[in-house]
Amino acid sequence: MDTPRIPAPAAALIGLLGVLAALGAGHLAAGVLEPGASPLLAVGNAAIDATPAVVKDFAVRTFGTADKLVLLIGMAVVLAGLGVLAGLLSRRAPRAGQALAVGLGALGMLAVYTRPDLGQFALLAPAVSLFAGLGAFTWLHGRALDVRATDGLAQDRRRFLLGSVAIAAGAGLSGLAGQLLGRRVDVAASQDTVAPVLPRAAKATPIPPGADFAADGTPTFLTPNADFYRIDTAFSVPRLRAEDWELRIHGMVERELRISFADLVNRPLVERTITMTCVSNEVGGPYVSTATFTGVDLRALLLEAGVKTGADQLATTSSDGWTCGTPLSVLLEPDRGALLAIGMNGRPLPAEHGFPVRMVTPGLYGYVGATKWIVEAEVTTFADFEPYWIRRGWGRLGPVKTQSRVDRPNGFAKVPAGRVVVAGTAWAQHTGVSTVEVRVDGGPWRTATLSAESTVDTWRMWRAEFDLAPGGHTVECRATDRSGYTQTAQRADVVPDGATGWHSKFFTVT
Template sequence: MSSMSRGRAALAGVTAAVVAIGVAEPVAVLTGPRSAPLIAVGGLVVDVVPEPLKQFAIAVFGTYDKIALLVGTAVLLAAIAALLGVLAARRLRFGLAGIAAFAALGVAAALTRAGADALDALPSLVGGALGALTLWAFVAGPLREAAAPSTPPSPPAAALARDEAPAGWEPQEAAGDESRRRFLRGVGLLAGTAAVAGLGGHWLAGRRGVSAAREAVRLPTPVAPAPPVPAGADLAVDRLAPFVTPNREFYRIDTALVVPQVDPATWRLRIHGRVRRPLELSFDDLLARPMVERHITLACVSNEVGGDLIGNARWLGVPIRELLDEVEPEEGADQVVGRSVDGWTCGTPTAVLRDGRDALLAVGMNGEPLPVEHGFPVRMVVPGLYGYVSACKWVTELELTSFADFDAYWVPRGWSAQGPIKTESRIDTPRRRDRLTAGPVTVAGVAWAQHRGIRRVEVRVDDGPWHEATLAPTVSVDTWVQWSWRWDATPGDHTLQVRATDAAGETQPAQRRPVAPDGATGWHTVPVEVG
């Protein structure tokens, strides 16, 4: 049994974990960032975590949900590593068995990812081995003396009587301080080296990314440019979402903890399955085809009432309808499964992709190649459907099948197989709990019903009568529309509500329903105070 204190044993366990994760990063440069233990296990968590917990994370953290997951995983790992350190101080084999179990979990997580091979196990194996070696060094190896608190013997009684100490003897407190310093130096050296290795590996992985390849892409001129944005489409009201969402502000919700780095030189798209004429295209093949450009608003099914998981952009791409016409789908092939390079899938109704709407294999976003985090080099964009059934990023396959034969990623997790976007509206200004001045106040926001269009937006105050807002012009039925209403605000606490009616005459319902299984409903409500 080791004589380590619990505090030092716990810190030794955490140091072993830091070493394991740190050294795994440079190894993952060779095998791919998804094979790094923290990322591999995090990806497994994303796949198996209960859906309510996943939606809670999105509701709380929004587009920072992945960072929150990685930080939470790291904190949990540190806590378990501290416990393993304490166990190892009692019985070394307990701590080593715990590290072996975590290494096995990392291996299993890495090998079960789409496209994995045997080499993907290497980061977890190397990291686990060095983590175990570190723990052994503190508990039973060369660092054991530093880890164990010193308890020097008391000086002889005769020496105490003479009020003197024998040569070489020092007070217990001083000896303990020196032991503590040796231990902390060992921890700092190992953890610091591992951190440098981890950061260096992360930097090298970034250097192997596709930023340079993206910058080299020259987008073709569309044969059908986007219609010009009409004057007045953007009301330029403070805190009102702009008509076109900048790329850097466009929401991102997906399951990829590490953004896939897909080289356009090696990218291929297979269109296969229940088709008469399978097709394979390179990136150059795709760029050589006639391109169209359209403004299209995308929305996430996880968007709560009044949420911001929605954005409008100008997309450049090849119509999917034309590609499907070429491959000639067989009768009964009512679903097109888009498959990402990381194995994620979405199922889109074949009929929707062929009904004349501007469903695109997009290569451009707001006049530049797709940002890497938004699907570079190619993604799907389909107006009128939530992203979980249509917006496949980093797409490499379109497989024709049927809804009866295949469930895409989110369907077994409780979401509807088909997800048409619901008619919604949002108040952007004033914001919740704003303190306003009595008098004229501009109430403004956005409304959307992609591929149907918005006919009317109405606002009311304190459950009073509905007042019709003024709609700004828009490009097409596939985009959101800005709206505004002038309110003569009176002093007191008030509640603003908004509802929209689409071009088919359907008004969004008042009843609040959660995002699962096919999108939230309800009127956006904003309480304000007028002084």
């Protein structure tokens, strides 16, 4: 007698439901134990960690801040495809689907095990995922074979269909419950306790009138928190309470410091307005923003700890295990102004930007000076410690390069004939922008009008006017900083230490 064979549509459904059951159960278990232990998130984080610099740059350039969402969707599609394939290969016997469940479970366990921010108990989440997926697949496969062996008796069909619906519903509810449990840390309530502290800070240099040309198409001088660029490796945003936060400063220091949030805010608080730039910012790109940060002077903390001779790097660690290395020579400059920030534009830091505490270093790209969710700082040497992005081929020191861009007109815009206003933004953090020059169609450079300067750590806007004939035109810009350096026309990729080149836009006068 021939071995019963499950119809292809039912087999595909069984494989897909097995994957869904595994993901839902794993996400629920992670919600109870540790949100980052969810197999899907852990594998996603592992994929991000393994991504070469050129691929990471492509993802940021192509998808922007949606790069992690694209990765998540891609993983879901791949897993669904594997589930369907395993089901189709298991039409007579469940071995292929069972092998997939074990393989995916092992992958999830390996991803969780290698995460530096997860403990051993977190391995329970992928273990639950493995057994749930294996159990759901095996049970449904058996019910489907019963249906086939009995020529589809009504009770067997009903049992299979009800089981399929129950597993699908259970997977969905488990995933939802895991998501809710993972957000059980009440970050908003903790932020509310921080808000009353912020007004105590010594005020930043007042922003002068005319600090931007927003009416002419530039950004506003201060970037609203919701619009501030965000580029990081966090697949899911860490959710920390200020009440639970502690920073350990150790390593090559005279005395180790352990600082709670209450200790931190009892120190002198200051405001500093700082423009930040991502090293992944292409020429003319959007990953540059300005905010007034409130926090504690980092240099003062390092001096209190007592930096030992020979140390040249501050290795900082995020709560999710990400690491950063900052030159101590920069942090110890008397006028550098690096902060452990707790506030942003008069509000507590948003969770996405590092609440409760992040590091901000004027003049350095974020990957070497802006650790979010900071929980550890080790005074060490570059020879003894390689941070996250340095191990992946990025530059070690990360000074922000002098750059400028055209904000108006938009690329390929149609502009009415007459006086054409061209406007844009320039930055040379901690050096200061001296001049910006603009030219149209390769003609002579003209000096643009600059906005009022706030500090050398912030961007400056520029504008210029041209009388242009109807037709297509190309506008270019270049900035010169206070050291006398004029940005080069030579194009360089963002890897390893930031892009260079003149920004240009083509538009049409009608």
